[in-house]
Amino acid sequence: MGVDPIRYRPWKGERTALNLRVYVILKSIFRHGLKSIGVKILLILSFLFVYAFGFMDVILFGSETLDAEKMSSNFNAFNLTLFAMLLAAVITSDLISEDLSSRSFVLYFSRAIKTRDYLVGKAGGAILIMSLLCFLPPVLLAVVSILTQSGSDYWSSIKVLGSTMVAGALAAVFFVPYGLMLSSITNRRSYAAVGTFMSFMVLTIISEMFVEIDPAWSVIGPARSLSAAVDWIFGLPSDIDGGALFAFLALFIIVPAVVLYWRVQRKAVGR
Protein backbone atom coordinates (compact mmCIF):
# COMPACT_ATOMS: atom_id res chain seq x y z
CA MET A 1 0.00 0.00 0.00
CA GLY A 2 2.57 2.50 -1.11
CA VAL A 3 2.02 6.07 -2.09
CA ASP A 4 0.21 6.23 -5.39
CA PRO A 5 2.40 7.66 -8.07
CA ILE A 6 -0.18 10.36 -8.71
CA ARG A 7 0.96 13.91 -8.24
CA TYR A 8 -0.65 16.55 -6.15
CA ARG A 9 -3.39 18.19 -8.16
CA PRO A 10 -4.62 21.65 -7.35
CA TRP A 11 -8.34 22.38 -7.14
CA LYS A 12 -9.82 25.57 -8.49
CA GLY A 13 -13.52 25.38 -7.74
CA GLU A 14 -15.96 27.83 -6.28
CA ARG A 15 -16.40 28.20 -2.54
CA THR A 16 -19.68 28.98 -0.87
CA ALA A 17 -20.16 32.10 1.25
CA LEU A 18 -19.04 31.89 4.88
CA ASN A 19 -22.56 32.12 6.29
CA LEU A 20 -23.77 29.12 4.26
CA ARG A 21 -21.38 26.71 5.93
CA VAL A 22 -23.63 26.29 8.94
CA TYR A 23 -26.13 24.46 6.70
CA VAL A 24 -23.50 21.82 6.02
CA ILE A 25 -23.44 20.92 9.71
CA LEU A 26 -27.20 21.14 10.01
CA LYS A 27 -27.83 18.93 6.99
CA SER A 28 -25.30 16.36 8.03
CA ILE A 29 -26.89 16.00 11.47
CA PHE A 30 -30.39 15.76 10.06
CA ARG A 31 -29.37 13.10 7.54
CA HIS A 32 -27.33 11.17 10.04
CA GLY A 33 -30.17 11.26 12.55
CA LEU A 34 -32.69 9.97 10.06
CA LYS A 35 -30.41 7.06 9.18
CA SER A 36 -30.46 5.87 12.77
CA ILE A 37 -32.78 2.97 13.47
CA GLY A 38 -33.44 4.18 17.01
CA VAL A 39 -34.62 7.56 15.80
CA LYS A 40 -36.90 5.96 13.21
CA ILE A 41 -38.47 3.66 15.78
CA LEU A 42 -38.98 6.52 18.22
CA LEU A 43 -40.63 8.64 15.54
CA ILE A 44 -43.02 5.86 14.57
CA LEU A 45 -43.90 4.98 18.16
CA SER A 46 -44.37 8.60 19.09
CA PHE A 47 -46.71 9.09 16.17
CA LEU A 48 -48.81 6.14 17.32
CA PHE A 49 -48.90 7.20 20.94
CA VAL A 50 -49.21 10.94 20.52
CA TYR A 51 -51.11 11.80 17.38
CA ALA A 52 -52.78 8.68 15.98
CA PHE A 53 -55.94 9.26 17.96
CA GLY A 54 -56.20 12.88 16.82
CA PHE A 55 -55.84 11.89 13.17
CA MET A 56 -58.43 9.14 13.50
CA ASP A 57 -60.83 11.56 15.09
CA VAL A 58 -60.46 14.12 12.33
CA ILE A 59 -60.62 11.61 9.51
CA LEU A 60 -63.53 9.59 10.87
CA PHE A 61 -65.68 12.27 12.41
CA GLY A 62 -64.49 15.53 10.93
CA SER A 63 -65.36 18.82 12.64
CA GLU A 64 -67.07 22.05 11.99
CA THR A 65 -64.01 24.22 12.57
CA LEU A 66 -60.58 23.64 14.00
CA ASP A 67 -60.98 24.69 17.60
CA ALA A 68 -58.28 25.59 20.05
CA GLU A 69 -59.33 23.32 22.84
CA LYS A 70 -59.34 20.25 20.66
CA MET A 71 -56.04 21.09 19.00
CA SER A 72 -54.40 21.74 22.35
CA SER A 73 -55.53 18.33 23.57
CA ASN A 74 -54.31 16.79 20.31
CA PHE A 75 -50.82 17.72 21.44
CA ASN A 76 -51.22 15.07 24.08
CA ALA A 77 -48.61 16.90 26.12
CA PHE A 78 -47.78 14.09 28.54
CA ASN A 79 -47.06 11.49 25.89
CA LEU A 80 -45.40 14.06 23.69
CA THR A 81 -43.09 15.09 26.51
CA LEU A 82 -42.09 11.52 27.21
CA PHE A 83 -41.17 10.84 23.60
CA ALA A 84 -39.57 14.23 23.14
CA MET A 85 -37.38 13.60 26.19
CA LEU A 86 -36.28 10.27 24.76
CA LEU A 87 -35.69 11.56 21.27
CA ALA A 88 -33.80 14.61 22.51
CA ALA A 89 -31.59 12.39 24.66
CA VAL A 90 -30.83 10.13 21.70
CA ILE A 91 -30.08 12.79 19.12
CA THR A 92 -28.33 15.49 21.13
CA SER A 93 -26.11 13.25 23.21
CA ASP A 94 -23.37 12.68 20.65
CA LEU A 95 -23.54 15.97 18.82
CA ILE A 96 -20.86 17.66 20.89
CA SER A 97 -19.50 14.87 23.07
CA GLU A 98 -18.21 13.05 20.01
CA ASP A 99 -16.31 16.11 18.80
CA LEU A 100 -14.88 16.47 22.29
CA SER A 101 -13.74 12.87 22.65
CA SER A 102 -12.32 12.66 19.14
CA ARG A 103 -10.91 16.19 19.40
CA SER A 104 -12.37 16.93 16.00
CA PHE A 105 -13.33 20.34 17.38
CA VAL A 106 -10.10 21.61 16.00
CA LEU A 107 -10.98 20.47 12.48
CA TYR A 108 -14.03 22.70 12.62
CA PHE A 109 -12.38 25.67 14.22
CA SER A 110 -9.30 25.63 12.03
CA ARG A 111 -11.79 26.38 9.28
CA ALA A 112 -13.81 29.53 8.76
CA ILE A 113 -16.45 28.57 11.32
CA LYS A 114 -17.43 30.67 14.32
CA THR A 115 -18.54 29.16 17.60
CA ARG A 116 -21.95 30.54 16.86
CA ASP A 117 -22.14 28.88 13.44
CA TYR A 118 -21.05 25.59 14.89
CA LEU A 119 -23.72 25.71 17.57
CA VAL A 120 -26.45 26.94 15.26
CA GLY A 121 -25.62 24.09 12.90
CA LYS A 122 -25.64 21.48 15.64
CA ALA A 123 -28.74 22.78 17.40
CA GLY A 124 -30.52 23.42 14.11
CA GLY A 125 -29.99 19.82 13.00
CA ALA A 126 -31.34 18.53 16.30
CA ILE A 127 -34.33 20.89 16.25
CA LEU A 128 -35.13 19.79 12.72
CA ILE A 129 -35.31 16.16 13.83
CA MET A 130 -37.33 17.15 16.89
CA SER A 131 -39.75 18.92 14.54
CA LEU A 132 -40.59 15.59 12.96
CA LEU A 133 -42.02 14.67 16.33
CA CYS A 134 -43.25 17.96 17.75
CA PHE A 135 -44.02 20.22 14.81
CA LEU A 136 -44.80 18.40 11.61
CA PRO A 137 -47.52 15.98 12.83
CA PRO A 138 -49.65 18.53 14.71
CA VAL A 139 -49.39 21.01 11.86
CA LEU A 140 -50.37 18.27 9.43
CA LEU A 141 -53.23 17.36 11.70
CA ALA A 142 -54.42 20.94 11.79
CA VAL A 143 -54.18 21.27 8.02
CA VAL A 144 -56.10 18.03 7.44
CA SER A 145 -58.72 19.22 9.87
CA ILE A 146 -59.11 22.54 8.05
CA LEU A 147 -59.32 20.84 4.67
CA THR A 148 -62.08 18.55 5.87
CA GLN A 149 -63.98 20.99 8.04
CA SER A 150 -67.70 21.32 7.48
CA GLY A 151 -68.15 24.86 8.75
CA SER A 152 -67.11 28.01 6.88
CA ASP A 153 -65.30 29.93 9.59
CA TYR A 154 -61.84 29.44 8.05
CA TRP A 155 -60.43 32.53 9.71
CA SER A 156 -60.70 31.14 13.24
CA SER A 157 -59.34 27.78 12.02
CA ILE A 158 -56.31 29.47 10.50
CA LYS A 159 -55.65 31.29 13.74
CA VAL A 160 -55.62 27.93 15.51
CA LEU A 161 -53.25 26.63 12.82
CA GLY A 162 -50.93 29.53 13.65
CA SER A 163 -51.05 28.68 17.36
CA THR A 164 -50.35 25.04 16.46
CA MET A 165 -47.22 26.07 14.63
CA VAL A 166 -45.99 28.19 17.52
CA ALA A 167 -46.72 25.45 20.07
CA GLY A 168 -45.03 22.82 17.85
CA ALA A 169 -41.97 25.00 17.40
CA LEU A 170 -41.72 25.58 21.16
CA ALA A 171 -41.90 21.85 21.84
CA ALA A 172 -39.26 21.16 19.16
CA VAL A 173 -36.86 23.69 20.65
CA PHE A 174 -37.57 23.07 24.33
CA PHE A 175 -35.44 19.98 24.98
CA VAL A 176 -32.52 20.67 22.67
CA PRO A 177 -30.40 23.24 24.55
CA TYR A 178 -30.39 21.18 27.72
CA GLY A 179 -29.40 18.01 25.85
CA LEU A 180 -26.65 19.83 23.99
CA MET A 181 -25.36 21.35 27.19
CA LEU A 182 -24.95 17.92 28.76
CA SER A 183 -23.33 16.70 25.57
CA SER A 184 -20.79 19.51 25.82
CA ILE A 185 -20.00 18.72 29.44
CA THR A 186 -19.03 15.08 29.08
CA ASN A 187 -17.19 13.39 26.29
CA ARG A 188 -19.10 10.13 26.77
CA ARG A 189 -22.22 9.90 24.69
CA SER A 190 -23.96 7.51 27.06
CA TYR A 191 -23.54 9.86 30.04
CA ALA A 192 -25.04 12.70 28.06
CA ALA A 193 -27.99 10.62 26.87
CA VAL A 194 -28.82 9.11 30.24
CA GLY A 195 -28.17 12.43 31.95
CA THR A 196 -30.55 14.29 29.68
CA PHE A 197 -33.36 11.78 30.05
CA MET A 198 -32.87 11.38 33.78
CA SER A 199 -32.82 15.13 34.44
CA PHE A 200 -36.21 15.52 32.80
CA MET A 201 -37.45 12.43 34.58
CA VAL A 202 -36.31 13.65 37.98
CA LEU A 203 -37.95 17.02 37.42
CA THR A 204 -41.15 15.25 36.47
CA ILE A 205 -41.07 13.07 39.58
CA ILE A 206 -40.37 15.99 41.90
CA SER A 207 -43.14 18.06 40.42
CA GLU A 208 -45.60 15.15 40.60
CA MET A 209 -44.72 14.56 44.24
CA PHE A 210 -45.09 18.14 45.42
CA VAL A 211 -47.94 19.19 43.22
CA GLU A 212 -50.32 17.52 45.69
CA ILE A 213 -49.09 19.88 48.37
CA ASP A 214 -48.89 23.00 46.28
CA PRO A 215 -49.99 23.22 42.62
CA ALA A 216 -47.23 25.76 41.95
CA TRP A 217 -44.78 22.86 41.82
CA SER A 218 -46.24 21.72 38.56
CA VAL A 219 -44.23 24.38 36.79
CA ILE A 220 -40.96 22.47 37.13
CA GLY A 221 -42.38 19.31 35.56
CA PRO A 222 -41.53 19.42 31.84
CA ALA A 223 -44.79 17.70 30.90
CA ARG A 224 -46.97 19.95 33.01
CA SER A 225 -45.21 23.14 32.02
CA LEU A 226 -45.16 22.23 28.34
CA SER A 227 -48.83 21.42 28.54
CA ALA A 228 -49.51 24.73 30.26
CA ALA A 229 -47.43 26.56 27.67
CA VAL A 230 -49.39 24.93 24.86
CA ASP A 231 -52.65 25.94 26.53
CA TRP A 232 -51.37 29.46 26.93
CA ILE A 233 -50.41 29.63 23.25
CA PHE A 234 -53.89 28.49 22.30
CA GLY A 235 -55.34 31.14 24.59
CA LEU A 236 -56.85 28.63 26.99
CA PRO A 237 -56.99 29.06 30.78
CA SER A 238 -54.30 27.23 32.72
CA ASP A 239 -53.70 26.54 36.39
CA ILE A 240 -50.04 27.54 36.24
CA ASP A 241 -49.04 31.13 36.91
CA GLY A 242 -48.05 32.73 33.60
CA GLY A 243 -44.97 34.52 34.95
CA ALA A 244 -43.57 31.42 36.63
CA LEU A 245 -44.17 29.41 33.49
CA PHE A 246 -42.42 31.93 31.32
CA ALA A 247 -39.49 32.10 33.74
CA PHE A 248 -39.18 28.32 33.78
CA LEU A 249 -39.22 28.02 29.99
CA ALA A 250 -36.68 30.78 29.60
CA LEU A 251 -34.51 29.18 32.27
CA PHE A 252 -34.71 25.84 30.55
CA ILE A 253 -33.74 27.21 27.18
CA ILE A 254 -31.53 30.19 27.90
CA VAL A 255 -29.34 28.96 30.76
CA PRO A 256 -28.29 25.76 28.97
CA ALA A 257 -27.70 27.73 25.79
CA VAL A 258 -25.39 30.12 27.63
CA VAL A 259 -23.48 27.32 29.35
CA LEU A 260 -23.20 25.51 26.03
CA TYR A 261 -21.83 28.56 24.26
CA TRP A 262 -19.32 29.15 27.01
CA ARG A 263 -18.12 25.51 26.98
CA VAL A 264 -17.68 25.37 23.24
CA GLN A 265 -16.06 28.78 23.06
CA ARG A 266 -13.53 27.68 25.66
CA LYS A 267 -12.79 24.47 23.83
CA ALA A 268 -12.61 26.19 20.47
CA VAL A 269 -9.71 28.40 21.46
CA GLY A 270 -6.82 26.04 21.94
CA ARG A 271 -6.41 26.52 25.66
Added chain:
Amino acid sequence: MTSAVDDVDPRMPVGESAPEDGPPRVGSCPLSARDLTVSFGPVIALDGFSVDIPRGIVGLLGPNGAGKSTFIKASLGLLTPENGAVFVGGLDTRTQSLQIRDGVGYMPEHDCLVASMNAVELVSYFGMISGMLARDSIQRGHEVLDFVGIGEERYRQIRSYSTGMKQKVKLAQAIVHDPPLLFLDEPTSGMDPKGREEMLELVRMIGSSDKTVLLSSHILQEVESVCDHVVIISDGKLVQEGETKALIAGEEGVQSLTIRGDEGGMTRFVRILGEACEIVEAKEEGGKQMSLLIRGCGDGSQIFGLARDSGVQIRRYHPERLDLEEVYLRSFRGGGKDGS
Protein backbone atom coordinates in the same frame (compact mmCIF):
# COMPACT_ATOMS: atom_id res chain seq x y z
CA MET B 1 1.40 47.35 14.11
CA THR B 2 -0.76 48.41 11.19
CA SER B 3 -1.13 46.89 7.82
CA ALA B 4 -2.70 48.45 4.81
CA VAL B 5 -3.39 45.18 3.13
CA ASP B 6 -7.04 44.63 3.90
CA ASP B 7 -7.87 43.75 0.35
CA VAL B 8 -5.31 41.02 0.01
CA ASP B 9 -6.92 37.71 -0.91
CA PRO B 10 -6.06 35.25 1.88
CA ARG B 11 -6.02 32.45 -0.63
CA MET B 12 -3.17 34.10 -2.41
CA PRO B 13 -0.46 34.91 0.08
CA VAL B 14 1.81 37.34 -1.60
CA GLY B 15 5.02 35.53 -1.61
CA GLU B 16 7.80 37.65 -3.05
CA SER B 17 10.74 37.05 -0.82
CA ALA B 18 11.85 39.80 1.44
CA PRO B 19 13.72 42.67 -0.10
CA GLU B 20 17.47 42.35 0.26
CA ASP B 21 17.90 45.46 2.33
CA GLY B 22 16.00 46.22 5.48
CA PRO B 23 13.44 44.10 7.29
CA PRO B 24 10.74 42.56 5.14
CA ARG B 25 7.46 44.40 5.01
CA VAL B 26 4.60 42.84 6.89
CA GLY B 27 2.50 41.12 4.29
CA SER B 28 5.30 40.34 1.93
CA CYS B 29 5.61 36.83 3.37
CA PRO B 30 2.98 34.12 3.47
CA LEU B 31 3.36 34.14 7.23
CA SER B 32 5.10 36.45 9.65
CA ALA B 33 5.11 36.92 13.39
CA ARG B 34 6.10 40.06 15.25
CA ASP B 35 7.04 39.98 18.94
CA LEU B 36 4.57 37.21 19.49
CA THR B 37 3.95 36.34 23.14
CA VAL B 38 1.52 33.61 24.15
CA SER B 39 1.28 32.17 27.62
CA PHE B 40 -0.78 29.57 29.40
CA GLY B 41 -1.09 30.74 32.96
CA PRO B 42 2.46 30.88 34.26
CA VAL B 43 3.95 29.03 31.26
CA ILE B 44 5.25 31.34 28.56
CA ALA B 45 4.93 29.25 25.41
CA LEU B 46 6.05 31.94 22.98
CA ASP B 47 8.24 34.72 24.20
CA GLY B 48 8.61 37.66 21.83
CA PHE B 49 8.84 35.38 18.83
CA SER B 50 9.43 37.09 15.49
CA VAL B 51 9.90 35.32 12.20
CA ASP B 52 9.18 35.61 8.50
CA ILE B 53 8.24 32.38 6.83
CA PRO B 54 9.06 32.40 3.11
CA ARG B 55 7.37 30.34 0.42
CA GLY B 56 8.25 26.72 0.02
CA ILE B 57 8.58 23.93 2.53
CA VAL B 58 9.68 25.37 5.84
CA GLY B 59 10.72 23.28 8.80
CA LEU B 60 9.76 24.44 12.29
CA LEU B 61 12.27 22.69 14.43
CA GLY B 62 12.58 22.57 18.19
CA PRO B 63 12.59 20.30 21.20
CA ASN B 64 9.43 19.23 23.03
CA GLY B 65 7.65 22.18 24.57
CA ALA B 66 9.52 24.68 22.42
CA GLY B 67 6.32 26.35 21.28
CA LYS B 68 5.94 24.90 17.79
CA SER B 69 2.31 23.88 18.11
CA THR B 70 1.53 27.09 19.94
CA PHE B 71 2.93 29.10 17.04
CA ILE B 72 0.79 27.15 14.58
CA LYS B 73 -2.34 27.64 16.68
CA ALA B 74 -1.63 31.33 17.04
CA SER B 75 -1.24 31.56 13.26
CA LEU B 76 -4.67 30.03 12.84
CA GLY B 77 -6.09 32.58 15.26
CA LEU B 78 -7.02 29.83 17.72
CA LEU B 79 -4.98 31.48 20.47
CA THR B 80 -5.03 35.15 21.24
CA PRO B 81 -1.56 36.52 21.81
CA GLU B 82 -0.85 38.56 24.93
CA ASN B 83 1.40 40.67 22.84
CA GLY B 84 2.53 40.98 19.25
CA ALA B 85 0.79 39.72 16.16
CA VAL B 86 0.82 37.15 13.42
CA PHE B 87 0.09 38.01 9.81
CA VAL B 88 -0.96 35.41 7.32
CA GLY B 89 -0.88 36.58 3.73
CA GLY B 90 -0.94 40.10 5.14
CA LEU B 91 -4.05 39.48 7.23
CA ASP B 92 -4.02 39.95 10.98
CA THR B 93 -5.01 36.86 12.97
CA ARG B 94 -6.53 39.00 15.69
CA THR B 95 -9.15 40.53 13.44
CA GLN B 96 -9.28 38.52 10.22
CA SER B 97 -8.98 34.96 11.38
CA LEU B 98 -11.99 33.70 9.44
CA GLN B 99 -10.57 34.95 6.15
CA ILE B 100 -7.22 33.50 7.06
CA ARG B 101 -8.63 30.10 7.91
CA ASP B 102 -10.33 29.86 4.58
CA GLY B 103 -6.95 29.85 2.91
CA VAL B 104 -5.03 27.46 5.14
CA GLY B 105 -5.00 23.76 5.84
CA TYR B 106 -4.13 22.37 9.27
CA MET B 107 -3.04 18.92 10.24
CA PRO B 108 -3.02 18.80 14.07
CA GLU B 109 -0.40 16.79 15.93
CA HIS B 110 -2.91 14.76 17.95
CA ASP B 111 -5.74 12.46 16.97
CA CYS B 112 -8.65 14.49 15.66
CA LEU B 113 -10.62 12.23 13.37
CA VAL B 114 -14.22 11.30 14.03
CA ALA B 115 -13.98 7.56 14.62
CA SER B 116 -17.50 6.77 13.51
CA MET B 117 -17.08 8.27 10.04
CA ASN B 118 -15.26 6.72 7.13
CA ALA B 119 -12.46 8.53 5.35
CA VAL B 120 -14.52 9.66 2.36
CA GLU B 121 -17.28 11.03 4.58
CA LEU B 122 -14.85 12.81 6.83
CA VAL B 123 -12.72 14.39 4.13
CA SER B 124 -15.65 15.51 2.01
CA TYR B 125 -17.58 16.76 5.05
CA PHE B 126 -14.73 18.99 6.11
CA GLY B 127 -14.29 20.03 2.48
CA MET B 128 -17.87 21.27 2.56
CA ILE B 129 -17.27 23.08 5.82
CA SER B 130 -14.42 24.78 4.01
CA GLY B 131 -17.01 25.93 1.50
CA MET B 132 -16.86 23.32 -1.24
CA LEU B 133 -20.09 22.22 -2.87
CA ALA B 134 -21.20 18.67 -2.05
CA ARG B 135 -20.43 17.29 -5.49
CA ASP B 136 -17.00 18.93 -5.65
CA SER B 137 -16.02 17.88 -2.18
CA ILE B 138 -16.87 14.22 -2.73
CA GLN B 139 -14.93 14.11 -5.95
CA ARG B 140 -12.02 15.99 -4.49
CA GLY B 141 -12.19 13.82 -1.35
CA HIS B 142 -11.57 10.73 -3.45
CA GLU B 143 -8.81 12.52 -5.30
CA VAL B 144 -6.88 13.49 -2.17
CA LEU B 145 -7.39 10.04 -0.64
CA ASP B 146 -5.90 8.57 -3.82
CA PHE B 147 -3.08 11.04 -3.46
CA VAL B 148 -2.24 10.11 0.11
CA GLY B 149 -2.57 6.42 -0.68
CA ILE B 150 -5.72 5.34 1.14
CA GLY B 151 -7.31 2.64 -0.99
CA GLU B 152 -10.52 0.70 -0.49
CA GLU B 153 -10.12 1.15 3.27
CA ARG B 154 -11.60 4.59 2.73
CA TYR B 155 -15.05 3.05 3.12
CA ARG B 156 -14.27 1.58 6.53
CA GLN B 157 -14.86 3.42 9.78
CA ILE B 158 -11.81 5.39 10.84
CA ARG B 159 -11.76 3.65 14.23
CA SER B 160 -10.35 0.59 12.45
CA TYR B 161 -7.38 2.46 10.91
CA SER B 162 -3.73 2.11 11.85
CA THR B 163 -1.84 5.19 13.07
CA GLY B 164 -0.19 5.57 9.68
CA MET B 165 -3.52 5.56 7.87
CA LYS B 166 -4.96 8.06 10.31
CA GLN B 167 -2.02 10.38 9.67
CA LYS B 168 -2.71 10.17 5.95
CA VAL B 169 -6.40 10.96 6.43
CA LYS B 170 -5.42 13.90 8.62
CA LEU B 171 -3.25 15.15 5.77
CA ALA B 172 -6.06 14.55 3.27
CA GLN B 173 -8.55 16.66 5.22
CA ALA B 174 -5.99 19.47 5.39
CA ILE B 175 -5.49 19.60 1.61
CA VAL B 176 -9.00 18.84 0.40
CA HIS B 177 -9.78 22.51 -0.28
CA ASP B 178 -6.35 23.07 -1.84
CA PRO B 179 -5.15 25.82 0.50
CA PRO B 180 -2.08 27.81 -0.49
CA LEU B 181 -0.70 27.58 3.05
CA LEU B 182 -0.47 24.35 4.98
CA PHE B 183 0.40 23.74 8.62
CA LEU B 184 1.58 20.21 9.33
CA ASP B 185 2.19 19.62 13.00
CA GLU B 186 4.49 16.60 13.32
CA PRO B 187 3.00 14.80 10.34
CA THR B 188 5.12 11.69 10.74
CA SER B 189 4.50 11.17 14.44
CA GLY B 190 3.75 7.56 15.29
CA MET B 191 4.66 6.28 11.82
CA ASP B 192 7.13 3.54 10.96
CA PRO B 193 10.19 4.36 8.80
CA LYS B 194 8.48 3.41 5.55
CA GLY B 195 5.37 5.37 6.44
CA ARG B 196 7.51 8.36 7.35
CA GLU B 197 9.29 8.27 4.03
CA GLU B 198 5.91 8.12 2.27
CA MET B 199 4.58 11.03 4.27
CA LEU B 200 7.66 13.11 3.52
CA GLU B 201 7.35 12.27 -0.16
CA LEU B 202 3.75 13.54 -0.05
CA VAL B 203 4.93 16.74 1.58
CA ARG B 204 7.54 17.15 -1.15
CA MET B 205 4.92 16.69 -3.84
CA ILE B 206 2.60 19.22 -2.21
CA GLY B 207 5.47 21.65 -1.79
CA SER B 208 6.45 21.35 -5.43
CA SER B 209 3.04 22.66 -6.49
CA ASP B 210 3.76 26.19 -5.38
CA LYS B 211 2.48 26.05 -1.82
CA THR B 212 3.85 27.14 1.49
CA VAL B 213 4.12 24.28 3.92
CA LEU B 214 5.11 24.83 7.52
CA LEU B 215 6.18 21.49 8.90
CA SER B 216 6.85 21.17 12.59
CA SER B 217 9.09 18.39 13.75
CA HIS B 218 11.78 17.49 16.19
CA ILE B 219 13.34 15.02 13.82
CA LEU B 220 16.30 16.65 12.16
CA GLN B 221 16.79 14.28 9.26
CA GLU B 222 13.21 14.79 8.18
CA VAL B 223 13.50 18.51 8.11
CA GLU B 224 16.85 18.34 6.38
CA SER B 225 15.51 16.07 3.67
CA VAL B 226 12.35 17.99 2.73
CA CYS B 227 12.62 21.58 3.87
CA ASP B 228 14.00 24.45 1.83
CA HIS B 229 14.12 26.66 4.86
CA VAL B 230 14.49 25.97 8.57
CA VAL B 231 13.30 27.88 11.62
CA ILE B 232 14.72 26.70 14.91
CA ILE B 233 12.76 27.58 18.02
CA SER B 234 13.45 26.88 21.65
CA ASP B 235 11.77 28.07 24.84
CA GLY B 236 9.40 30.14 22.77
CA LYS B 237 12.19 32.12 21.15
CA LEU B 238 13.63 32.11 17.68
CA VAL B 239 17.07 30.55 17.87
CA GLN B 240 18.09 30.46 14.27
CA GLU B 241 16.62 30.49 10.80
CA GLY B 242 17.74 30.34 7.23
CA GLU B 243 17.82 28.36 4.05
CA THR B 244 18.60 24.75 4.77
CA LYS B 245 21.37 24.79 2.19
CA ALA B 246 22.96 27.86 3.67
CA LEU B 247 22.75 26.58 7.25
CA ILE B 248 24.31 23.31 6.31
CA ALA B 249 26.91 24.89 4.08
CA GLY B 250 28.28 26.70 7.09
CA GLU B 251 29.51 30.22 6.95
CA GLU B 252 31.33 31.40 3.91
CA GLY B 253 35.09 31.55 4.36
CA VAL B 254 35.02 29.27 7.39
CA GLN B 255 37.20 26.21 7.06
CA SER B 256 37.17 23.10 9.11
CA LEU B 257 40.59 21.83 10.11
CA THR B 258 41.62 18.70 11.96
CA ILE B 259 45.19 18.29 13.25
CA ARG B 260 47.04 15.55 15.02
CA GLY B 261 50.24 15.70 17.06
CA ASP B 262 51.64 15.91 20.58
CA GLU B 263 50.24 18.38 23.03
CA GLY B 264 53.08 20.86 22.89
CA GLY B 265 53.09 20.92 19.11
CA MET B 266 49.37 21.46 18.90
CA THR B 267 49.42 24.28 21.46
CA ARG B 268 52.20 25.99 19.55
CA PHE B 269 50.36 25.57 16.27
CA VAL B 270 47.14 27.02 17.64
CA ARG B 271 49.01 29.99 19.07
CA ILE B 272 50.73 30.98 15.82
CA LEU B 273 47.66 30.14 13.78
CA GLY B 274 45.70 32.53 15.96
CA GLU B 275 48.11 35.31 15.01
CA ALA B 276 47.79 34.59 11.30
CA CYS B 277 44.00 34.23 11.12
CA GLU B 278 40.81 34.00 13.16
CA ILE B 279 39.98 30.87 15.12
CA VAL B 280 36.21 30.55 15.38
CA GLU B 281 36.20 27.42 17.45
CA ALA B 282 38.73 24.91 18.77
CA LYS B 283 37.86 21.55 20.20
CA GLU B 284 40.21 19.01 21.62
CA GLU B 285 39.50 15.41 20.73
CA GLY B 286 41.16 13.00 23.11
CA GLY B 287 44.51 14.71 23.67
CA LYS B 288 46.09 13.66 20.39
CA GLN B 289 43.78 15.41 17.98
CA MET B 290 42.07 18.75 17.62
CA SER B 291 39.41 20.12 15.34
CA LEU B 292 39.21 23.81 14.57
CA LEU B 293 37.03 26.19 12.66
CA ILE B 294 39.03 29.00 11.19
CA ARG B 295 38.41 32.02 9.04
CA GLY B 296 40.55 34.19 6.79
CA CYS B 297 43.53 31.89 6.38
CA GLY B 298 43.93 32.26 2.61
CA ASP B 299 44.35 29.29 0.34
CA GLY B 300 45.88 27.00 2.94
CA SER B 301 49.52 26.90 1.93
CA GLN B 302 50.31 29.06 4.94
CA ILE B 303 48.55 26.56 7.23
CA PHE B 304 50.46 23.63 5.87
CA GLY B 305 53.66 25.64 6.38
CA LEU B 306 52.80 26.43 10.00
CA ALA B 307 51.88 22.81 10.64
CA ARG B 308 55.20 21.61 9.31
CA ASP B 309 57.06 24.12 11.54
CA SER B 310 55.15 23.09 14.68
CA GLY B 311 55.45 19.38 14.01
CA VAL B 312 51.75 18.63 13.69
CA GLN B 313 49.96 16.68 11.02
CA ILE B 314 46.98 17.97 9.07
CA ARG B 315 44.35 15.22 8.87
CA ARG B 316 41.52 17.14 7.25
CA TYR B 317 41.13 20.58 5.79
CA HIS B 318 37.99 21.63 3.91
CA PRO B 319 35.28 24.26 3.85
CA GLU B 320 32.92 23.91 6.75
CA ARG B 321 29.91 21.68 6.07
CA LEU B 322 27.48 20.77 8.78
CA ASP B 323 24.52 18.55 8.97
CA LEU B 324 21.38 19.99 10.44
CA GLU B 325 22.05 18.19 13.68
CA GLU B 326 25.24 20.13 14.10
CA VAL B 327 23.46 23.40 13.32
CA TYR B 328 20.81 22.49 15.80
CA LEU B 329 23.21 21.55 18.56
CA ARG B 330 25.28 24.65 18.00
CA SER B 331 22.27 26.88 18.17
CA PHE B 332 21.54 25.50 21.61
CA ARG B 333 25.07 25.93 22.82
CA GLY B 334 24.27 29.61 22.66
CA GLY B 335 27.15 30.30 20.30
CA GLY B 336 25.85 29.94 16.80
CA LYS B 337 28.47 29.47 14.18
CA ASP B 338 28.96 33.18 14.10
CA GLY B 339 30.16 32.89 17.62
CA SER B 340 27.67 35.31 19.13
